[in-house]
Amino acid sequence: GEKVEQHQSTLSVREGDSAVINCTYTDTASSYFPWYKQEAGKSLHFVIDIRSNVDRKQSQRLTVLLDKKAKRFSLHITATQPEDSAIYFCAASPNTGNYKYVFGAGTRLKVIA
């Protein structure tokens, strides 16, 4: 089955710098890749997604890149702010029609003021 690897367990950046979180997946049939943010004690909140028919999607300070050949996708956050500090989870949705997500282990992003 699908496996999603999120290699950075923690990432620290200075406020105003960019942050990049990388994920890889194994199942070429996966076609949908959402990202979620989890702040301490709160639920996961959707931040951005990308479908396999495009290789780039931007929403304000967030950009997701998808490299289907390398089976890799990444979240880029520009002009980071302290409120961006959270755990970020990537996920892949295998194209089974059952809408389940396979998650990475999460990356704890710390934005240092």
Place this chain on the structure above:
Amino acid sequence: GPKVLQIPSHQIIDMGQMVTLNCDPVSNHLYFYWYKQILGQQMEFLVNFYNGKVMEKSKLFKDQFSVERPDGSYFTLKIQPTALEDSAVYFCASSLGQGESDYTFGSGTRLLVI
């Protein structure tokens, strides 16, 4: 925005006892899910549920687990009997369908089996 509520937020239970985790999904959502996250590990899919039936379950969804949503009330995960390895945070989620940003998670129920 719309929320998925999970009750209780924490539960401590003796091994061998039954526990029911409750989830109040977003009101117009059609698909319901449970995920399990052991401390320090990945969140893993357990089961999804649509139109009154289990659609798919993972190998983590042991025979001791069951789900139901009687008459549109809470979507529940029941574990009977519980085992020590069931200790984890259980996240409920609901969605309208495939690949939509409305796929909404609850805050999780932290279950400790002692």
